[in-house]
Each structure stands twice: as structure tokens, then as C-alpha cells.
Amino acid sequence: MTAKPDDVDLRVRRRLRELRTQQKLTLEDVASRAQIDVSTLSRLESGKRRLALDHLPRLAAALAVSTDDLLREPEQRDPRVRGTPQTHDGVTFWPLTRHGPAAGLHAFKIRVSARRRTPPAELPVHEGQDWMYVLSGRMRLILGERDFTITAGEAVEFSTWTPHWFGAVDGPVEAITILGPHGERIHLQE
Known part of the structure; x- marks a missing residue:
């Protein structure tokens, strides 16, 4: 042709x-x-x-x-995302997107340790929006004065200007989360 x-x-x-x-x-x-x-x-x-x-x-x-x-045709980039998981404060993050596109958003698979059950004295606040989809387990999500239990198959989306924290209810939790650059900085580097 x-x-x-x-x-x-x-x-x-x-x-x-x-x-x-x-x-x-x-x-x-x-x-x-x-x-x-x-x-x-x-x-x-x-x-x-x-x-x-x-x-x-x-x-x-x-x-x-x-x-x-x-x-010649440009080389096709390997589509697989290979990132090193990082663990911080009882949550392990596996990157699902490369850094760059996606309008600054980054997706991660996370595993919340069963030991992460006690929120800090002061809940963090930062610029952005977080989105999470629970794959397995039961996640505790505190947003301001409200306390939620999020179960497998449920998704949450919230402004990170609201004081917030998430942890495990009665065992490990696996979820997919999408974070903006400010959320990623808070969750992975604080």
C-alpha cells in the first residue's frame, strides 16, 4: 500500500x-x-x-x-507503566500512569495496611481533588466532621480542601486512586 x-x-x-x-x-x-x-x-x-x-x-x-x-515511522513506546511502589504511612502506592500527560493527574493502585486505623490529631488539607474506587476491603474515610465506611465497589470523590484521612476498618484495603500533583505530593512525600 x-x-x-x-x-x-x-x-x-x-x-x-x-x-x-x-x-x-x-x-x-x-x-x-x-x-x-x-x-x-x-x-x-x-x-x-x-x-x-x-x-x-x-x-x-x-x-x-x-x-x-x-x-520512517516513529518508534512505538512500550505501553507498560513500570514504576516502583512507594510506601508511606501505612499505604503502598503502585503507579498506573506515567508522569506527564493526563492533565497532571496520576492514577495509583493502593493498598492500605490493616494497621492504619487511627487518624492523626490534625487531618491534612491541601489543594486539589481526590477520587478513589475501593477494590477490596472496607475503607474508613473521614471528611471534616463526617466519618464514612466505603466498601468494595464504591467510589468517592472529594475536595482535598476538606480536612481528610483514610484508613482500614477491619483488614487491608485495595483501591484505585486518582490524584492531582498536589495530592500526590501530600500522600507520597509527607
Whole structure:
């Protein structure tokens, strides 16, 4: 099957950006090396300008790759998320998302130790929103003056401006949680 010109253009744009960012080069770096205007390079990468054949050898040379390498499909990244679990204050967090996309949100599978039963004297408050889905066990959630038991199959969502804490009721709890950057900082690093 023959690639359409639009497919080739899109492929080169993606490959150009991929190679530039892998090499930690700015638009200015590549434009200078390729002897093209920075705005032209920016429009090429964003698709606001069509790629001309005379751009290919100059861009390839600027990125120290062959023209063939610039034309090939970008490598598909390994989709598996491999993160090291972290344990803090009786809760172990396994990352389910990479840091970066997802609008700054990060998903974790968590395991709350059966020993985590006593809330601190002062409940934490921080910027953000937390969302949790209990997979197994019974979770105790304190929100301000209210005390809840969340069971397997139930989800909760709450503003973290409300003083809050979660722990186990009568055994370990497993859950999925989605945290914003402020929540992640509080739960994993305090």
C-alpha cells in the first residue's frame, strides 16, 4: 500500500518532533543547524506548513540522522507503566500512569495496611481533588466532621480542601486512586 502525501507529512512531523525532543534540542537549535527560519520549523512541526522535499536533507543533517530515518515511522513506546511502589504511612502506592500527560493527574493502585486505623490529631488539607474506587476491603474515610465506611465497589470523590484521612476498618484495603500533583505530593512525600 502506498502512503498518501498527507501520511508522509504527518509521519515526518511526528518523527521530527520526536528526534528533536529526544536529543533535547530546541526549535532554534534545529532551525539554525538546518538553515531555516524558526517560525518555518515551528509551522512544519505543527502541520501549519507543508513539508518541502528540500527540507528533508537539511532537517536530517541538523538532527544527525539519515533522511530514511526521518521518513520512517516513529518508534512505538512500550505501553507498560513500570514504576516502583512507594510506601508511606501505612499505604503502598503502585503507579498506573506515567508522569506527564493526563492533565497532571496520576492514577495509583493502593493498598492500605490493616494497621492504619487511627487518624492523626490534625487531618491534612491541601489543594486539589481526590477520587478513589475501593477494590477490596472496607475503607474508613473521614471528611471534616463526617466519618464514612466505603466498601468494595464504591467510589468517592472529594475536595482535598476538606480536612481528610483514610484508613482500614477491619483488614487491608485495595483501591484505585486518582490524584492531582498536589495530592500526590501530600500522600507520597509527607
